[in-house]
Amino acid sequence: MSLLRVSLRRITVSRTPNPKLPRGLFHQKPRTTLSFSTYHSADHQAKKALGEQFREEWSNYSQFQRASGADEFRQGQLVTVHGFLSRRRVKSSKLVFADIQIDNGPAIQITSSFENPDSPDAELTKAMRAIPLHTPVSVTGIVSKLHESPPPPGDGVSNSGLFPSGVTRVDINLEDIQALNQFPKDIIVSDGVKFPPKARHLQLRFSEALRSRLLARPQIGLRLRNKLNDLGFTEVETPILFKSTPEGAREFLVPTRNRALAYALPQSPQQYKQILMASGVRGYYQFARCFRDEDLRADRQPEFTQLDLEMSFATGKDVMRAVESLVSEIPAVLNAQFSMVKRGDDVYPVLKRGLKPTDVEGQDMQWPELSAPFPRLTYQDAMSRFGSDKPDLRIPFEIRRVDHALPSEFVSKITHLKNPIVEAFRFRPQLGQDGDVKTVAKFVDTLMDNLPAPLARHPDGAPTALIYDSTRPLGGLSSLGHEGVEGLTNAGSGVTDFQDLEDGDILFFQARQDVPFSGGSTALGTTRNHVYHQAVASGLLPRDFGFQFLWVTNFPMFTLDNNTDPGQGGRAGFSATHHPFTAPLTANDVELLATDPLKAEADHYDLVVNGVELGGGSRRIHVAKMQEYVMREILEMTDEGVGQFSHLLDALRAGCPPHAGFALGFDRLVAVFTHTNSVRDVIAFPKSMKGEDLMVGSPGLITAEQQKTYHLESGRNGVREAG
Incomplete structure (x- = not known):
């Protein structure tokens, strides 16, 4: 009991920073402050008192027990763990549960309860409830239950030796809790909170996705x-x-x-x-x-x-x-x-x-398991079939050259180029039971109205989209004319991708100069990627979590x-x-x-x-x-x-x-x-x-002393070498 009483006194002291400490020392606003000039002009006695108060406050937050090792986690054993007080559930005035956040370890749940309101257990429960959430704490208690599952085969890790292998959760009956540095009230934490880049440390702490990755x-x-x-x-x-x-x-x-x-x-x-x-x-x-x-x-x-x-x-x-x-x-x-x-x-x-x-x-x-060897494509094949030297093979449509099947009137509408190469691909959305051509039309309108600038203002012409609709003249492809529709859909054209058109199919066309491939992508290749990702985001295609590797x-x-x-x-x-x-x-x-x-x-x-x-x-x-x-x-x-x-x-x-x-x-x-x-x-x-680096503020301005040391001069256009 003596240990418990000391711990409770320590908790009580640590919850309230000394009002005479300088502002910001523990990230809480004190009732009174000493300015920098006041501090240095204070007499010896005031400085001594301030030093004692600082030492007392530092002692409250710096003393904590050694964490228990894996061999100590047994039911009925007294253990100590360190982590962040992450979640608290008040079941009644006499029963409180809380979670301790520990990366690279099992879930930790602590329980604090009491029967007699005048007992040390009541004081402990009160103190635990008073500690702000997200505060780093040292927790000591009796292991009430270990939740175990078989350790992963082969590459299973054993919690770095801090916790028993195979344990997924530890339930602890609280005996002692110590705040190690209180979390400030002015930082608001909510589910899915997004902190600015300057507070990257907070994003790291509160984003499970970021920490997990x-x-x-x-x-x-x-x-x-x-x-x-x-x-x-x-x-x-x-x-x-x-x-x-x-x-x-x-x-x-x-x-x-x-x-x-x-x-x-x-x-x-x-x-x-x-x-x-x-x-x-x-x-x-x-x-x-x-x-x-x-x-x-x-x-x-x-x-x-x-x-x-x-x-x-x-x-x-x-x-x-x-x-x-x-x-x-x-x-x-x-x-x-x-x-x-x-x-x-x-x-x-x-x-x-x-x-x-x-x-x-x-x-x-x-x-998914990966099967070697991976497929191989030449640069020329990748550029002609996918319009990219880093093709995404999850996308279920390829690019085909179609200028030989199109009338010159249509080609002149989509580009100012003379004798260009015209390429196209067919995108077939998954409409589901409630989808129809109107759903596709809305998708296309939104897509084309919000094209990235390099596509919308491409010097060879922007991409053109046509929707196949069997209820309309020429299936909604009247811009191609009879000659163009026949050329695309007839087996004699040598292109088979457009012979089995269905309602809701979208045809994308793009012209480019008749020159050898160079660089990493064509305009239509970029459009192909953009259409796919927008379709996934809009629910017109399922998200594919597989991995399509190739050389x-x-x-x-x-x-x-x-x-x-x-x-x-x-x-x-x-x-x-x-x-x-x-x-x-x-x-x-x-x-x-x-x-x-x-x-x-x-x-x-x-x-x-x-x-x-x-x-x-x-x-x-x-x-x-x-x-x-x-x-x-x-x-x-x-x-x-x-x-x-x-x-x-x-x-x-x-x-x-x-x-x-x-x-x-x-x-x-x-x-x-x-x-x-x-x-x-x-x-x-x-x-x-x-x-x-917006957190630390780099790169920083070069100082006059650094310019002198490194023989640099600051000119109108920045820093240049001197001499």
């Missing part, structure tokens, strides 16, 4: 790491402070105190890992931090993590098989440790031992320069599609380097799933003479530009073996497998779309 991330990483170790790869850390080299993306520079000298943060460990192959390392990997100063999207961050690997004495096919074996491991670890839950439109994994009784919707879903191969070795990517800075007017170290695909492509390099194909392969490029790799140029030829003669890089790669050329010249590699976007991989479209949902502290 962060818990899944290291489990996926651990499985991949173990698999690579089993395959004989060696983990090697490469430097973060690198040098500026024109690999293809913009870099972040790090100034030094030496005038005119700067580091560059690595776009990838590409050059270091090739040097490792020349060093005799047979197989290399690392979870590498990479940095690129590029335009941001939902699946991009200026700093990101990639699982980087390289294999010597290997071809691209060897690397692809290794990557397939890696990725195929992920469903097993997720199914063993996690269940899916559904909250509104969001679906995400939750540790099985942390499931609540109400978590039933979505649990019947599984991460895209045979990319062009070089791509015409654009106004976005810096490329390699050569004078040829084109740049390496992947990077300048990628090898030609065949002997014929080697010959094309000298005669028509834009027709040469590269031994470059991308791994794609559900319309997301998870990573890319290639067989490398391992002969120094060939590498220098590509840089100097094909890309027409300057002597200075080629000289920036002298370290790599020296390594290749030293008898570097043939080698190939791959870089897997780890953030994207985790996002895909945890069913989110944004990598920001799987990164604890992500950057905004402007590359800013």
Whole structure:
């Protein structure tokens, strides 16, 4: 009882901050405050009193008992756990239940009750009810029941040794509770609350989906790491402070105190890992931090993590098989440790031992097993059939070329181009019993009225949508005319997709210039993706939680320069599609380097799933003479530009073996497998779309002292190098 009385006194003291402490010390507004100037002008006695009060308050919040270990959790045992007071249920004035939030552990339910209103148990119940929700607490009590289930096979974790394996919930009769730092009243928490980016710490604490995805991330990483170790790869850390080299993306520079000298943060460990192959390392990997100063999207961050690997004495096919074996491991670890839950439109994994009784919707879903080898498509096939070099194979319709079947009058209505290529696809919605053509018409009107600007104002013309309706003349396709309808629906056209039209089918048309494919997508390919996702959101197609993996191969070795990517800075007017170290695909492509390099194909392969490029790799140029030829003669890089790669050329010249590699976007991989479209949902502290960390306020302004130290000047257009 003496321990209990001390605990109760401690709770009572900790609930009310001392009114003489400085404002904000415990995030509660005190009744009186001491200003900074008052504090420093106070006499010695006042300072001493303030110090004693601070020590007392600090003592109230800092002393707590050691948490119990897994071997102590037995029925009838006195245990101590730490966590957040997350939910309280007052059944009566004499009976209260509360939950303790513990990540990576079972559910904890504490019970506090009493019979005699003058008993210590009554005081304890009163004190527990007075502690604000979401406060970190230390709880001591008697284990009344352990709820157990069989541990997951193989990859089941045992609560990191803190709780017994297989326990999903622990019921504890409260003996003592201590607040460790009270949660402030001015922070309002509600179900599904969205905090601003500046309060990322609160979003992490109160978003189950965000926390769950962060818990899944290291489990996926651990499985991949173990698999690579089993395959004989060696983990090697490469430097973060690198040098500026024109690999293809913009870099972040790090100034030094030496005038005119700067580091560059690595776009990838590409050059270091090739040097490792020349060093005799047979197989290399690392979870590498990479940095690129590029335009941001939902699946991009200026700093990101990639699982980087390289294999010597290997071809691209060897690397692809290794990557397939890696990725195929992920469903097993997720199914063993996690269940899916559904909250509104969001679906995400939750540790099985942390499931609540109400978590039933979505649990019947599984991460499907992956079957290797994955399908392979050439770049040309992917662009012609799907309009994208990262096609989403879940979308149940493909693109067909139809300009040979259309009258010139219709073509002139959808584009100003002369002799264009016209492509189309048919989208068939799932209308259900209550749906009809009017439902489809409403969907199309909304879709076309809200097209993204790049589609609505495309220079080759916006997409055109026609709805098939058998009750209307020419089935509602009168814009095509008799000739166009006959051309599309007749078997003689060679296109079979439009011969069995049904009411509600939507035909989308788009014109483009009659030039070879380049870049990552066509306008109609982008429209195809947009239509699919809008149809899923509108309920016209079911959401597909499967994973459609494929390899895209045979990319062009070089791509015409654009106004976005810096490329390699050569004078040829084109740049390496992947990077300048990628090898030609065949002997014929080697010959094309000298005669028509834009027709040469590269031994470059991308791994794609559900319309997301998870990573890319290639067989490398391992002969120094060939590498220098590509840089100097094909890309027409300057002597200075080629000289920036002298370290790599020296390594290749030293008898570097043939080698190939791959870089897997780890953030994207985790996002895909945890069913989110944004990598920001799987990164604890992500950057905004402007590359800013809004929580800490970075990047920050350069101070005058820093400008002097690093030989920088602040000009009208920002900071520039001095001297």
